Every structure is written in structure tokens, then in C-alpha cells.
Amino acid sequence: MAEMWIxxxxxxxxxxxxxxxxxxxxxxxxxxxDPELGYLHRSVExxxxxxxxxxxxxxxxxxxxxxxxxxxxxxxxxxEELMEVEVPVRAQYIRTIMLELQxxxxxxxxxxxxxxxxxxxxxxxYFWRDRELFLNLLELPSGSRLLYNFIRIGGVKRDLPNGxxxxxxxxxxxxxxxxxxxxxxxxNSKIFRMRxxxxxxxxAEQAKNFGITGPNLRGCGTKxxxxxxxxYEIYEEIDWDISTREAGPGYSDCFSRYMxxxxxxxxxVRIIRDCFKKMPAGATLASRVPVRAHGEAFRRTEDxxxxxMMYVVGDGSDRPYRWKIKSPxxxxxxxxxxxxxxxxxxxxxxxxxxxxICIGETDK
Amino acid sequence: MxxxxxxxxxxxxxxxxxxxxxxxxxxxxxxxxxNPAGSFADWLGTDGGLDTLAWTYAVNIAxxxxxxxxxxxxxxxxxxxxxxxxxxxxxxxxxxxxxxxxDLAGEAPTWKFKDNYSGIGxxxxxxxxxxAITKELIVPTKADRFLFTMGPIIFISSSVFLLVLFxxxxxxxxxxxxxxxxxxxxxxxxxPIGVLTxxxxxxxxxxxxxxxxxxxxxxxxxxxxxxxxxxxxxxAGSFDPVTIVEQQQEGTWLFGLPMWNIIPxxxxxxxxxxxxxxxxxxVPFDLPExxxxxxxxxxxxxxxxxxMLFLAAEYIRGFAGAAVATILFLGGWAGPWPVPPExxxxxxxxxxxxxxxFIRWSVPRIRTDQILELxxxxxxxxxxxNILIVIFxxxxxxxxxxxxxxxxxx
Numbered sequence: 046m047a048e049m050w051i052x053x054x055x056x057x058x059x060x061x062x063x064x065x066x067x068x069x070x071x072x073x074x075x076x077x078x079d080p081e082l083g084y085l086h087r088s089v090e091x092x093x094x095x096x097x098x099x100x101x102x103x104x105x106x107x108x109x110x111x112x113x114x115x116x117x118x119x120x121x122x123x124x125e126e127l128m129e130v131e132v133p134v135r136a137q138y139i140r141t142i143m144l145e146l147q148x149x150x151x152x153x154x155x156x157x158x159x160x161x162x163x164x165x166x167x168x169x170x171y172f173w174r175d176r177e178l179f180l181n182l183l184e185l186p187s188g189s190r191l192l193y194n195f196i197r198i199g200g201v202k203r204d205l206p207n208g209x210x211x212x213x214x215x216x217x218x219x220x221x222x223x224x225x226x227x228x229x230x231x232x233n234s235k236i237f238r239m240r241x242x243x244x245x246x247x248x249a250e251q252a253k254n255f256g257i258t259g260p261n262l263r264g265c266g267t268k269x270x271x272x273x274x275x276x277y278e279i280y281e282e283i284d285w286d287i288s289t290r291e292a293g294p295g296y297s298d299c300f301s302r303y304m305x306x307x308x309x310x311x312x313x314v315r316i317i318r319d320c321f322k323k324m325p326a327g328a329t330l331a332s333r334v335p336v337r338a339h340g341e342a343f344r345r346t347e348d349x350x351x352x353x354m355m356y357v358v359g360d361g362s363d364r365p366y367r368w369k370i371k372s373p374x375x376x377x378x379x380x381x382x383x384x385x386x387x388x389x390x391x392x393x394x395x396x397x398x399x400x401x402i403c404i405g406e407t408d409k
Numbered sequence: 410m411x412x413x414x415x416x417x418x419x420x421x422x423x424x425x426x427x428x429x430x431x432x433x434x435x436x437x438x439x440x441x442x443x444n445p446a447g448s449f450a451d452w453l454g455t456d457g458g459l460d461t462l463a464w465t466y467a468v469n470i471a472x473x474x475x476x477x478x479x480x481x482x483x484x485x486x487x488x489x490x491x492x493x494x495x496x497x498x499x500x501x502x503x504x505x506x507x508x509x510x511x512d513l514a515g516e517a518p519t520w521k522f523k524d525n526y527s528g529i530g531x532x533x534x535x536x537x538x539x540x541a542i543t544k545e546l547i548v549p550t551k552a553d554r555f556l557f558t559m560g561p562i563i564f565i566s567s568s569v570f571l572l573v574l575f576x577x578x579x580x581x582x583x584x585x586x587x588x589x590x591x592x593x594x595x596x597x598x599x600x601p602i603g604v605l606t607x608x609x610x611x612x613x614x615x616x617x618x619x620x621x622x623x624x625x626x627x628x629x630x631x632x633x634x635x636x637x638x639x640x641x642x643x644x645a646g647s648f649d650p651v652t653i654v655e656q657q658q659e660g661t662w663l664f665g666l667p668m669w670n671i672i673p674x675x676x677x678x679x680x681x682x683x684x685x686x687x688x689x690x691x692v693p694f695d696l697p698e699x700x701x702x703x704x705x706x707x708x709x710x711x712x713x714x715x716x717m718l719f720l721a722a723e724y725i726r727g728f729a730g731a732a733v734a735t736i737l738f739l740g741g742w743a744g745p746w747p748v749p750p751e752x753x754x755x756x757x758x759x760x761x762x763x764x765x766x767f768i769r770w771s772v773p774r775i776r777t778d779q780i781l782e783l784x785x786x787x788x789x790x791x792x793x794x795n796i797l798i799v800i801f802x803x804x805x806x807x808x809x810x811x812x813x814x815x816x817x818x819x
Contacts, residue, residue, distance in 0.1 A: 051614050058701055073618070073777055162701045164692060164774025170494040236693055236772045239779055390618065391776045394701040 048076055051390075055084050059394040061158055062404025066381070066393070073390045078382040082375070085408040093368045098124055098338065099198055101365070106192040108370070109406040111154045112349040114147035114183070116406065117196045119346045122277060123355040124198050124365075127342035128335050135327040136200035137278045142213075142320050143183065143195060144278075145313040149220075150179040151349035152306045152313075155401045159303070160231075162394035163240050168231065175223055178216045185209055199331035210321050217314050224311065232304070241300035245396030247384045248297060255383065256376035259351025260309060261400050263289045264301040271347040283319045285312050299399040306401075336363045350374055350401050374400075374407040411580035412467050420462035424453045428462075464583075468573045471583035475572030475725065478755070480534050482724050485759070486766050487533070493770045541717035549710050553610040560607025560707075561715045567599035568722035571729035578742040578750035579651050588648040593733055594635065597688055600726065601627045604697060608707035619706025622777055623697040626687060629784030630694075634684035636792035637677040640799040641670050641737045654741030669740035673802060677795035678738045680788050682761075685730040687780065690723060692769040696777050731761040 054065035063084035069077035089108060093101045105120040106113040118140060125132060132140075153176040160168025180190045186205050187193035195202045231237050247255070249265035262269060270287040272280040288308030290301040338359035345354040351373025360366040377400050385396060429450045436447035452458040490496075548557055574593045576582030586592050601623045608620020642648060645656040657669045671678045687694040698706035708719050735741060735757040744753035775783075 049614065053702075058704060070618075073622075160773070164695075164699065164701060165772065167490075167494045167770045168773075170496060174495060230771065234772065236775055239775055240773050389776055389778060391696070391699060391702050391774075 047071075053393065054081075059162065059397060060404075061398070061402045062407075064378070064402075064404055064407075066397070068385070068390070068393065070390055075385050075388055075390065075393070078385040080378055080381050082378065082404075083408055085404045087409065089409045090368050090370055094365055097363045098128075098336070098365060099334075101368070102194055102197065103192075106194050107405070108372075108409065109348075109350075109403045110191055111403055112147055112151035113192050114143050114196060115151075115346065115348045116353060117194070118144055119344065119348065119353040119355050120357075121196050121198050122346060123342045123344035123357050124338070126344055127340060127357050127359055128198070128338045130199045130331050130334055132200055132278075132331060133328040134279070134325055135204075136329045136331075138320050138324040139186075139201045139205060139329060140196055141278050141280065141283070142205075142317055143186070143193075143201070145316045145320075146179050146183050146213075148349050149310055149313050150176050150183065152310050153179065155306065155349075156303070159398040162398035163237070165237070168227075171223075171227065171230075175220055178220065182209075182213055182216060185212070197330065199334035200329050204329050213317065213321070217317065221311075221314065224307065227307075232307075238300065240395055241303060241399070242298060244299045244388060244392050245384050245399060246298045247380075251383065255380035257351070257380060257400075258373050258377075259348065260305045261302055261351065261377060263287065264305045265297040266290055266292060271345060271352060275345060277344070277346060279320075279323075280316075282323065283316050285316050285319070288312055299395050302399045302401075337361055338365075348373055348406075350403060350406070351377065353406075370406075370409055372406040372409065374403055378402065378407060412470065412582060413463060413585075416466040416470070417459065417463040419466055420459050424459060424462060429453055467583040471573045471577075471581075472569070474577070475569075475728065478728055479721060479724050480531065482728055482762055483534050483721075484531050485762065486724075486769075489763065489766045490770050493767070538717060541714050544713035546713045546715060547710070549612055552612045552710065556606050556610030557710075560603050560610060561711065561718060563603030563606060564600050565603075565718045565722045567596050567603065568725045568729075570596050572725060575729065575732045575736060576650055577754050579654070581751050582651075586649075589650045590638065590642075590648050590653070590733065590736070593729070594638070597726070597729070598627070598631060600722075604707050607711070608697075611707070611710040613710050615703045615705075616707045616709050619697040619699075619703050619709075623690075623707065625777060626690075626694070626696060626780055629781045630684045630687040630788070633680055633784055633788035633792045634688060636789070637680040637684065637795060638737060639792075640674050640677045640795045643796070643799045643803055644670065644674075650736045650741070654736060654743060657740045658743055667740060667743060669738060669743075671738040674738070674795055674799060676791055676798070680792045680795065681734060681738065683783075683788060685734060686765065686768070687784075689726040689730045691727060691765055693772045693775045694780060695774060696780065699774055701774075727762065727765065728758065731758045731765070734761055 048069055048071045050067055050069050052065060052067050054060040055063045057066075060066070065081040065084075067079040067081065068075050087107075089104050093104055096104070101120060102117050105117045108116040153172045157169040157172030157176065160166070160172065183193060183195075184190050186201075186203065186209065187195035247257070247265065249262070249267045252262050252265050252267070258269075266289055268287050268289050271277075273287055288305050288311075290296050290305060339361040341356070341358045343354070343356045345352050347353075352371075353373060354371035356367070356369040356371075357365050358367040381397065381400075385393065388396065432446045432450035432453070436450065453462065548554055571593060573583040574586075574589065574596060576584075576589075604623040605620040608616045608618075608623070611617070641653060645653040647653060647656075658667050690697060696706075697703075698708055700706075703709070708716055711719060732754075735754060739757045739761075741757075742750035742754040744750065744756075748756075
């Protein structure tokens with residue numbers, strides 16, 4: 046069969062959002078690929094420059110519908126540095142709990158979206174069933190299920206409700222049992238390994254050159270996590286480990302990325318439990334949050350998908366003069382021709398699914 | 410009394426009291442122009458005419474039985490899938506209500522099931538059919554209209570043809586061909602032509618790749634499939650389903666259990682089950698219609714009743730494949746007395762279908778290169794080993810058994 050270009054997207058089951066992947070195939074083998082982004086550009090940065098600082102948390106919630114708290118936190122964190130606001134300790138603990146619950150929900154959403162990519166629809170329903178549990182938990186303090194607007198500049202919206210710890214513990218226990226069940230269904234499944242082992246390989250060196258961060262980088266064996274290496278909130282007081290993969294079978298491929306995220310979920314459970322143990326009493330919002338700010342601030346946080354970076358410039362008014370968002374997925378997806386070449390057509394969903402696409406934050 | 414003799418007496422009755430009077434009445438209406446009706450009435454009076462009528466009845470009855478089973482299979486798939494996937498909606502039972510409460514730890518369930526629900530949801534299948542009929546039949550502008558229409562016809566007619574080819578028991582058979590199973594496998598292999606045709610005619614790259622995959626897959630599994638069946642044919646010395654089933658009742662095994670082909674030819678059974686899964690294109694071998702990368706592959710451009718008939722034909726092929734597996738390896742319709750043989754046969758068929766449904770909802774789909782590798786490198790040698798075992802059983806073992814006395818296993 047002669048070589049031909051196939052356009053996958055913007056309406057395609059593989060895309061998980063609005064983007065187009067043009068692939069050149071020789072029979073079933075991928076020869077070349079060309080991603081096209083920008084279908085979902087909402088000019089969030091420009092909109093943010095016309096709004097007051099505290100209004101922008103609604104925009105950052107909508108950057109990524111699967112992981113909205115982490116983005117709002119990144120914004121609040123950078124603006125707090127700009128305004129030199131001290132966040133109360135209890136608020137930092139509540140933030141950490143919410144961030145980890147959000148990470149769990151986001152990773153579960155990814156796992157649920159990844160399974161139909163491999164032709165395993167039951168996996169989607171299983172993981173999304175568990176995501177519901179964490180959405181219920183996130184709903185209790187914030188009042189909404191998807192776009193929480195819970196983290197505010199200088200703290201959080203309100204304290205955790207009564208009985209939150211018990212409910213969380215009950216759900217975490219159930220979730221740990223479920224994860225054990227899933228290891229039989231996925232990790233120990235021969236066909237699942239056939240589809241994910243040695244597919245979509247890139248080395249740690251390549252990943253650093255491409256600008257790939259987060260679980261995708263840790264899947265290559267690099268032990269790098271901003272929660273440890275450029276720590277924020279109270280992550281250094283909490284007992285947890287960075288989840289990576291050792292060299293061996295299932296290393297720096299789709300399976301390693303799957304395993305890294307599963308391990309991260311287990312680590313998140315640890316972090317949440319430890320937070321509840323060490324959480325002190327106190328205020329949840331800084332007593333004085335200024336409205337105007339002058340200067341510039343840059344913060345990076347560990348998003349569910351990689352390094353979320355935000356750069357805010359204030360000119361003394363109550364609105365940011367410049368606001369720049371750097372999305373981890375933009376660089377990862379831009380590099381996709383490099384790690385798609387040479388694999389089969391059926392590997393495209395397996396590879397592009399494994400890097401956890403979120404178009405909302407990519408196109409901003 | 411077999412199905413054919415019943416149909417034959419029914420044909421005699423209808424011919425005598427219904428058809429021949431009608432044709433004679435027509436022949437009497439316009440004498441100069443109605444010779445065909447009169448000669449048709451004469452032909453119905455002969456033995457050949459009555460036999461033809463009787464076979465027509467038998468085929469229609471088998472077709473109706475098959476179509477009823479089709480609805481049951483689809484219904485079974487829905488129900489079992491819902492239970493495997495832990496979906497709330499279709500799980501209308503008290504047991505699922507209890508588990509729901511335990512699972513969610515009392516957090517979420519705000520919905521309430523009706524206390525007085527009735528029915529098992531089988532009308533859903535009917536409603537699906539009505540919905541599909543009311544949809545528009547779209548033909549892409551630059552598609553090859555003739556081939557685009559021919560593809561579904563080839564696929565569906567060859568699949569429905571399968572329904573009348575296998576007997577449900579030695580008395581319930583709508584066809585009697587000495588080479589019965591060869592005809593079934595030939596009818597099975599027609600469908601990939603329809604897949605390739607519709608994939609090519611759709612003028613869509615996804616569809617074309619799906620069709621190509623179907624052809625590549627055919628090459629990989631068809632040869633091990635037939636070789637794994639060859640062992641059964643060697644043992645029975647016949648292609649006839651009735652002979653094959655009778656042969657399986659001859660030997661006995663431990664505790665006097667009948668030695669069906671699954672026991673001496675276990676390797677062949679495994680190879681056959683994997684290959685027939687690929688033949689009926691179910692997960693994990695449904696590569697031609699991979700929805701993740703090919704957007705349902707060769708059925709992308711089809712809509713309405715054509716698409717629904719594709720789906721129905723796949724279930725018919727699944728049913729026929731399970732029936733062939735039952736005849737070849739599971740002793741066909743044999744079973745203890747009080748249950749009729751037809752019911753025994755259907756029970757075994759449904760056992761295989763339920764097994765397939767469990768596979769379908771618990772494994773991912775494999776890749777094209779992997780199925781080729783599986784077919785050529787693993788299943789083909791295994792099926793040859795199976796044939797060697799059968800040859801030993803048939804030819805060499807009786808020779809040696811005259812010299813040395815082996816335990817009475819075979």
C-alpha cells in the first residue's frame with residue numbers, strides 16, 4: 046500500500062478533546078505525524094488581564110476540567126508570591142488534601158479514558174466509578190463537582206466540613222481494595238501488557254529535550270517531582286515518596302506511564318492520610334489579602350500532568366499587567382511526532398492516551 | 410419424528426387443502442393465460458414438489474429459531490455486560506441495590522429504583538431495530554454506490570445462511586449435506602469479502618484500512634482453524650455433523666463419562682476457540698472495527714438498518730460459531746435423557762457464548778501484527794501437533810495395542 050496521510054480529529058475517539066493528528070502511514074506503520082492544536086483556544090491569559098486578581102480563579106478552574114484545583118492553586122500560589130501573602134498553616138494542609146484528591150480524580154479520569162483507547166470499555170467504567178467517589182469528596186467542602194473555585198488567594202474558601210476525615214478514610218479504604226482488584230485486571234493481563242509494553246518509548250534524555258514533565262518524565266526513570274524538588278505548601282513535612290520506574294521490562298513506555306500514575310495514586314492516598322494526622326487548628330484564610338500588587342512573580346507546581354508554570358506581572362493596579370501560563374501538555378504533545386514514528390496505527394491511541402492529554406490547558 | 414418429516418406432512422396438508430386449490434382456481438380464471446399456475450399446481454402434487462415445499466418450511470423454521478436466539482444472545486450480552494461493568498441502570502435487581510449501598514459508603518446514591526418494575530428489558534432490542542429502520546440511509550458522495558450496497562448484502566446473507574446449515578439435533582435439521590461442516594466454514598469465509606468490499610467502496614481511509622485488516626486477519630486464522638478441525642474429521646471419518654456427534658458418544662472416559670473431542674483433542678479445542686473468536690470478529694480480535702483508532706473501521710460510513718444488520722450479522726456469526734464448536738468438541742446435542750437434545754445443544758452453545766461475553770468485557774483489543782504473529786507462529790504449529798496426536802490415536806495406537814496392552818483410556 047502506498048503511503049498516505051490520515052487525518053485523526055478534531056472529531057475522533059482518539060483525541061480526548063479538540064485537536065487534529067495528521068499521520069502519514071505506510072500500510073499500518075506510522076512514517077510521519079503532525080499535531081495541530083488550537084481548536085480550544087479561549088485566550089484565558091488575555092481575559093485574565095482584564096479581570097481583578099481574585100476573579101481569575103474562575104478562569105483557572107476552567108483551564109482543565111479534569112484537574113481544576115491544581116491550576117487554581119498554581120495561580121493562587123504565584124499571586125500570593127506577588128502580593129507577599131502568608132497562607133495560614135491549616136489552609137496549607139487543606140490545600141494539600143484538596144490537591145491530592147484532585148490528583149486522584151484526575152488520574153482516575155485518565156485511566157478511565159485510556160482503557161477504551163486499548164479497546165477495554167469495562168476499564169473505563171471501573172475507573173470512572175471510582176472517580177465519582179472522589180468527586181463526591183471534593184463536593185463536600187467546595188459545593189461543586191467539577192469546577193470547585195475552592196482555593197482562594199491567601200487560603201481556601203472555607204474549612205473542611207464535619208465528618209470529612211471519616212468519609213475520606215472510608216473511601217480511601219475502598220479505593221485501595223479496588224486498586225488491588227485492578228492490578229489483576231490490567232497489570233497482570235497478558236493482552237494489556239502486549240498492547241502497552243515497548244510502545245511509545247522515549248528516553249529520559251529525549252524527554253528532557255522535548256520538555257516532557259510530570260508522570261511521563263518519571264516513567265522514564267527520572268526521579269523528579271516539584272513537590273519534593275521545588276517544594277510548596279507543606280509537602281516537605283509529609284511522609285511520601287516519588288514514584289518512578291526502574292530500568293527493566295515496562296520501562297519508559299506506555300506501561301511505565303500507567304504504572305507511575307497508579308503508584309502516584311497510592312502515594313496520594315498516603316499524603317492525604319498523613320495530612321489528616323498532622324493538620325493543626327487555625328484560620329483558613331490570610332487575615333489581610335491586598336487587592337493591588339506591584340512587581341512580578343513566577344511559580345511552578347506539580348500538576349497532575351506535569352509542571353504547571355505561571356508568571357504574573359503586576360503594575361500596581363488591581364489587575365495583572367501580564368499573565369502567562371505554561372502548560373505541560375503543550376510541549377508533550379508538540380513532541381508527539383518523535384515518539385509516534387515507527388509504531389503501528391493501532392498504537393496511536395495507546396501512546397497518545399498514555400501521555401494524558403488535556404486540551405483545555407494545552408490551548409488555554 | 411424429525412423436522413423434515415413434520416415439515417413434509419405439513420407440506421402435504423397445505424398443498425392439498427390450500428395451495429393446489431388456489432392455483433387451480435387461478436388456472437380456471439383465465440384459461441388461455443394461466444398455464445403457469447396450473448403446471449405449478451401439478452408440480453406441487455408430485456413427490457419432488459412436496460419435498461421442495463417441505464425443505465422450504467424446514468429452512469424457515471430453522472431461520473426463525475436462529476433469529477429468536479439472536480435476540481436472546483444480544484439480550485444476554487447486554488445484561489452480562491452491565492453486571493460485569495457494574496453499571497447501575499440495567500442492574501435492576503435487589504442484589505445490586507444492596508451492593509450499591511455498600512460500594513458508595515452511603516455517600517452518593519440519590520436515585521431510587523422503582524419498586525414495581527416489570528419485564529426483563531427484552532423490548533429494548535425491538536426498539537433498537539425500530540430506531541435503526543427509521544434512520545436515514547446515507548451513501549457518501551464519492552462512494553462506489555453499487556459496491557457500497559453489495560457489501561452489506563454479502564455480509565448479511567452469508568451470515569444468515571449459516572443459521573440453516575447446522576442441526577440442533579439429529580432430528581432438528583434444516584439441511585442434510587454430507588459435507589455439512591465444510592459448507593459451514595465456506596459460508597463463514599464469505600463474509601470477509603463483504604467486509605473488504607464495503608471497506609473499499611466507502612471511499613474512506615479508516616474503512617479501507619479496516620477492510621485490509623480483515624483480509625490480513627483472514628489469512629492468519631483461517632488456516633489454523635481448519636487444521637484444528639481436521640483432527641475431528643480424521644477421528645470421525647466424516648464431515649457430517651450427525652456422524653461427528655455420534656462418534657463422540659462411542660468412547661468413555663473416567664467414571665463412564667462420554668469422551669467428547671475436547672478431552673483427547675484439548676490442544677485442538679484451544680486453537681479452535683481462539684480462531685473462531687477471530688472468525689466472528691469479537692474482542693480481542695475485532696481489529697477491523699477498532700473504534701479507538703479506526704472509528705468503527707469498515708462500518709464507519711454505514712447508517713440505519715444497514716449498520717444494524719451488520720451488528721445483527723455479527724451476533725448470528727457468533728451463535729453459529731458457538732454451535733460449530735459445540736458440534737465439534739462438546740458432544741453436540743448429547744446429554745442425559747429427560748432434557749430434549751435440542752435444549753442440551755442450546756445450553757452448550759449458550760455456555761460458550763457466555764464465556765465469550767466474559768472475554769469481550771474483560772480484555773483489551775490486540776494489534777494487527779500481534780494477531781498475525783499469534784496465528785502463524787503459535788496456533789499453526791499447535792494445530793499441527795493436534796493433528797499428529799489424532800493420527801497417533803487413529804492409525805498407530807491400534808497397531809501397538811495389539812502388541813502391548815495399554816490402560817483403557819482411549
